[in-house]
Amino acid sequence: MSERVVAAIDQGTTSTRCLLFNRAGRMLAVAQREHRQHYPRPGRVEHDVEEIWRNVASIVPAALRRAGLGPENIAALGIANQRETTVIWNRHTGLPLARAITWQDTRTDGIVSRLTSEGHGELFSSVCGLAPATYFAGPRLRWLLDNVAGARAGAERGDVLFGTMETWLIWRLTGGPDGGVHVTDVTNASRTMMMDIRTREWSPTLLEALDVPERMLPRIRSNSEVYGTCTAVLPGVPVAGALGDQQAALVGQTCFAPGEAKCTYGTGAFLLMNTGTRIAESTHGLIPTMGYVLGDGEPVYALEGSIAMTGSLVQWFRDSLGLIETAPQIETLALTVPDNGGCYIVPAFSGLYAPRWHPDARGVMVGLTSYIDRGHLARAVLEATGWQTREVVDAMNADSGLPVTRLKVDGGMTANHLLMQFLADVLDVPVERPLGSEAVSLGAAYAAGLAVGHWSNLETLRANWHRAAAWEPAMDPALRRREHANWGRAVDRSYDWVLPS
Amino acid sequence: MVETVTHGARLRNVPGTIQSIERAAAALRLLASTGRPLALAELSAALDLPRPTAHGILRTLREVGFVDQDPTNALYTVGAGLGSLSTPGWDRHDLRSRSMNWADALAGGTGCAVFVGVPDGRVVSLVHHVFRPDGSPQRLRTNETVPMHATALGKCLLAFAPLVTPAARDLDLQRYTGRTATTPAALESQLVAARRRGCATGFAEYTQGVGGAAVPLRGAGGLAVGALGISAPVEHLFGAGGVVRARLVDQLTAAAGEISVTLGHS
Ligand SMILES: Nc1ncnc2c1ncn2[C@@H]1O[C@H](COP(=O)(O)OP(=O)(O)O)[C@@H](O)[C@H]1O
Ligand SMILES: [Mg+2]
Numbered sequence: 001m002s003e004r005v006v007a008a009i010d011q012g013t014t015s016t017r018c019l020l021f022n023r024a025g026r027m028l029a030v031a032q033r034e035h036r037q038h039y040p041r042p043g044r045v046e047h048d049v050e051e052i053w054r055n056v057a058s059i060v061p062a063a064l065r066r067a068g069l070g071p072e073n074i075a076a077l078g079i080a081n082q083r084e085t086t087v088i089w090n091r092h093t094g095l096p097l098a099r100a101i102t103w104q105d106t107r108t109d110g111i112v113s114r115l116t117s118e119g120h121g122e123l124f125s126s127v128c129g130l131a132p133a134t135y136f137a138g139p140r141l142r143w144l145l146d147n148v149a150g151a152r153a154g155a156e157r158g159d160v161l162f163g164t165m166e167t168w169l170i171w172r173l174t175g176g177p178d179g180g181v182h183v184t185d186v187t188n189a190s191r192t193m194m195m196d197i198r199t200r201e202w203s204p205t206l207l208e209a210l211d212v213p214e215r216m217l218p219r220i221r222s223n224s225e226v227y228g229t230c231t232a233v234l235p236g237v238p239v240a241g242a243l244g245d246q247q248a249a250l251v252g253q254t255c256f257a258p259g260e261a262k263c264t265y266g267t268g269a270f271l272l273m274n275t276g277t278r279i280a281e282s283t284h285g286l287i288p289t290m291g292y293v294l295g296d297g298e299p300v301y302a303l304e305g306s307i308a309m310t311g312s313l314v315q316w317f318r319d320s321l322g323l324i325e326t327a328p329q330i331e332t333l334a335l336t337v338p339d340n341g342g343c344y345i346v347p348a349f350s351g352l353y354a355p356r357w358h359p360d361a362r363g364v365m366v367g368l369t370s371y372i373d374r375g376h377l378a379r380a381v382l383e384a385t386g387w388q389t390r391e392v393v394d395a396m397n398a399d400s401g402l403p404v405t406r407l408k409v410d411g412g413m414t415a416n417h418l419l420m421q422f423l424a425d426v427l428d429v430p431v432e433r434p435l436g437s438e439a440v441s442l443g444a445a446y447a448a449g450l451a452v453g454h455w456s457n458l459e460t461l462r463a464n465w466h467r468a469a470a471w472e473p474a475m476d477p478a479l480r481r482r483e484h485a486n487w488g489r490a491v492d493r494s495y496d497w498v499l500p501s
Numbered sequence: 502m503v504e505t506v507t508h509g510a511r512l513r514n515v516p517g518t519i520q521s522i523e524r525a526a527a528a529l530r531l532l533a534s535t536g537r538p539l540a541l542a543e544l545s546a547a548l549d550l551p552r553p554t555a556h557g558i559l560r561t562l563r564e565v566g567f568v569d570q571d572p573t574n575a576l577y578t579v580g581a582g583l584g585s586l587s588t589p590g591w592d593r594h595d596l597r598s599r600s601m602n603w604a605d606a607l608a609g610g611t612g613c614a615v616f617v618g619v620p621d622g623r624v625v626s627l628v629h630h631v632f633r634p635d636g637s638p639q640r641l642r643t644n645e646t647v648p649m650h651a652t653a654l655g656k657c658l659l660a661f662a663p664l665v666t667p668a669a670r671d672l673d674l675q676r677y678t679g680r681t682a683t684t685p686a687a688l689e690s691q692l693v694a695a696r697r698r699g700c701a702t703g704f705a706e707y708t709q710g711v712g713g714a715a716v717p718l719r720g721a722g723g724l725a726v727g728a729l730g731i732s733a734p735v736e737h738l739f740g741a742g743g744v745v746r747a748r749l750v751d752q753l754t755a756a757a758g759e760i761s762v763t764l765g766h767s
Contacts, residue, residue, distance in 0.1 A: 026609040030602060036573070066759075325581060328594035415598040417643050435605045435634050466634035468605055469641050 004075040006449040007063070007234065008441040009056060011081040011165045012245065013102065013267040014315070016055045018063040019441040020074075023454070025464035027436060029069075031062035038099060043106040043350070046099035049087045052165070053172050060233050071234045076226075077173075078241030078448030080248035080440045081165035082267075083191045086140035088151060088216070089168070091161050094176040098148045100165070101140045104267075104308060106350045108139035109359060115139070120209050127206055128190070129197040129279065129288040134350070134359060135306070137164055138193035138210050145212065155216040162216045164188045166242045173239055174228035181228035184218040185242040186299070190290040195220065197279060197290065200299065222293040223247070224447040241447030245440045246270040247292055249410055250302060252443030253434060254462045259402040263389060264440065265413035268353075269310040271392045272302045273400060284395035285355030294450060303400060305354040305392030309347035310385040311413050316349075317381050323374050330378050331418045337375035342367040344490035345380040347388075352494065355395035362497035366490045385413065386422045387487040393427055406430045410439035417471070425475035426484070435468040524548065525558050529567060529579065538576030565721040566765055590665065590726045591764065593619055597629040597643075599763040600718070600729065604631045607756040611749050613731035613738070614639070617718070618654035620666045621646060623673070625655045625728070633733060650674050650688050651681045653713030657701035657728040660692040661717040681706045700753070701728075702745050705735050712738040714745050716757045721765035729757045 005020045005028060017032035033055040038046040064070060084103035089096040101107065115121065115132040125131045132139065141162050145152045154160035163171065166188055171180035189195040189202075194210065196203040200220060207214055221227060226238045243251065246264060250272045253262040258276035263269055272291070280288050280303045291302035314327045324330050346352075348361035365380070389407075397403045406429050414420060414433050424431040436442055449455045531547055532539060539547075545555035559577055562568035569580040596617060604615045608631040617629035624646040632639045649655030650672050659666050669692065670685040682688040695701035703713040715730030731738070731753055740746050 024609060027602060027606045326592070326595050326598075328598040329592050331594040332592055412598075415601050416594070417597075417641070435609050435631065437601060437605065466609070466632075466636070468608065468631045468634070470632075470639075471641060
């Protein structure tokens with residue numbers, strides 16, 4: 001087979017996968033592997049980045065084998081990754097100094113409240129666009145520097161490097177201790193609280209406020225350019241695209257025009273709207289963020305609504321409660337009852353993210369009566385995703401003045417048609433899934449393929465987008481209003497559970 | 502536990518029985534009765550088998566889903582597949598989830614709509630539906646049902662999953678178009694042809710102008726657990742002489758093969 005294809009690695013929260021795409025954006029092969037979630041204490045969630053690297057080294061060849069291709073058939077490799085997950089490692093040994101602290105981990109609450117109480121909140125918002133929160137990478141890096149033996153001294157000597165997951169993987173792929181390229185991309189960098197969102201460079205002022213040595217930081221590059229050449233896994237193949245997974249999905253869903261939006265449903269859910277070359281301001285709890293920068297092109301910004309727990313609530317239902325065997329079976333269970341029976345679950349396990357941002361909220365389950373059975377709980381789990389999306393869409397409409405008239409969705413949870421229908425019902429707009437729900441991988445492939453000329457322009461990519469399914473709103477408006485009010489009352493009950501220490 | 506082992510050991514070499522099946526049964530009894538994960542060494546000792554033999558048995562059991570192995574410490578436990586023995590087939594939502602990526606790729610490659618169907622009494626229940634990627638307005642049909650005798654999906658299930666579908670003579674062979682098979686004999690001969698080609702087809706037998714082709718999705722041990730079908734205007738699907746286009750059937754078969762791998766078919 002002589003067709004050139006583009007490879008993408010999607011280093012996600014629950015798993016890492018490798019997909020190969022042809023020129024039409026059609027998946028030719030996929031290989032996937034889950035990695036372990038480490039929960040050493042409440043509020044802490046860690047990943048072993050060496051395990052993740054080993055997974056990459058096994059899934060990429062597996063995908064090639066399935067397609068009957070070799071590295072010589074791969075035009076370029078693109079990487080998308082779980083954002084804000086933070087790791088430090090030794091540049092000489094290639095070994096991490098600690099497990100990676102993931103984006104759901106809340107251990108930096110002390111650091112974050114100190115930043116705020118010391119009056120830095122305004123500084124961060126104005127320079128990087130982000131108000132200090134446990135969600136972002138910078139405070140995690142600070143925590144590692146303060147708590148891991150040898151981290152700060154090593155960083156100051158230039159022996160210890162920082163990276164988010166794409167940085168770690170690119171460094172390993174391009175040689176590791178042996179000449180590995182230490183770079184990050186502008187979207188991942190924009191989630192660290194260390195990058196000036198206007199200059200797209202590390203901000204010395206913010207680094208000082210966080211007390212992070214600049215030496216350990218990767219160089220910030222665009223999302224679509226050749227960063228280096230693989231020496232491992234795909235020898236000779238250029239690594240030519242990198243984006244945070246949510247920005248990758250924005251590109252994969254071809255939301256290239258201002259006002260176009262998508263929502264990706266995985267561990268969490270993330271609604272991003274393209275705001276063009278303008279950095280949007282949010283007065284409703286959304287995050288202004290980088291959309292993408294393609295090579296020398298103009299930077300495109302986005303407005304983001306981040307929901308911490310959607311698929312992970314399903315996983316909790318499966319693994320911690322053991323009420324289902326697989327995530328998809330939650331739909332089977334939910335269909336055993338006609339409605340939620342009056343039960344609501346607010347999954348504020350790590351506080352509430354957009355648009356409410358209540359770090360002190362914790363999860364609640366309300367409306368319990370003897371009538372409630374596991375089917376109602378399954379409904380409540382799914383409905384929580386629907387209502388959380390509704391809150392983000394309302395905020396988006398209020399902030400952007402461009403009402404969302406249809407929602408493009410992707411991600412693992414879009415396999416759940418009951419949920420997708422509920423989403424259309426509570427949003428009261430049609431919900432559409434594109435052909436290829438792996439928009440994250442596709443976006444990474446697009447970025448890489450554009451860099452090496454495999455695709456010539458965005459219009460060709462747009463032509464690859466096809467509707468695979470659509471769900472039309474069908475809920476009685478009075479019922480929608482009632483349920484919405486109930487959800488709001490449930491959320492009220494989750495507030496202020498964590499007492500100030 | 503010791504009793505189980507002697508029991509398993511004693512079972513060996515009973516004339517007229519298949520030794521490896523007996524050994525597999527003994528291994529399962531052992532795993533089910535100890536209530537903790539077991540190492541290969543413990544299993545081979547308890548079963549009084551050489552390690553490579555025990556390993557072969559456990560690997561096979563793992564592949565069919567009767568045994569699980571923890572990837573971190575290589576210990577064995579009883580697998581989920583044993584518990585679901587009495588419930589034939591896959592959970593329909595698991596089936597949809599595992600089909601989704603390849604169903605999308607199939608729709609993209611063939612330009613057809615894609616369906617996954619499972620038998621539901623006398624009809625086919627649509628578990629998954631991917632629109633035809635041509636921008637035309639379409640309505641999502643998941644959870645709807647279609648008749649068995651008049652659709653490619655249904656005929657595929659009748660032909661390849663005979664244990665979980667009714668016999669042709671027990672179906673209500675309603676006429677939908679001039680082409681619907683309305684006698685058991687006519688239907689039977691179509692099923693024979695489907696088995697011969699490995700693919701069932703429907704030529705405007707349910708809806709005027711619309712055709713389909715479907716092949717089985719197989720799980721562990723090769724059991725058909727559902728059907729994967731493509732659907733499009735008949736002229737898109739069928740070439741000269743009303744023969745379904747080979748390029749489309751090849752893609753359909755390849756996608757079904759990929760999905761079947763995720764369902765445990767080897
Ligand atoms: N059919 C389903 N119904 C509900 N949730 C699902 C379903 N399938 C997968 N999920 C959830 O989606 C998540 C996996 O989706 P994925 O896009 O792979 O996430 P990530 O990229 O964050 O790892 C898991 O949290 C899982 O619980
Ligand atoms: Mg993902």
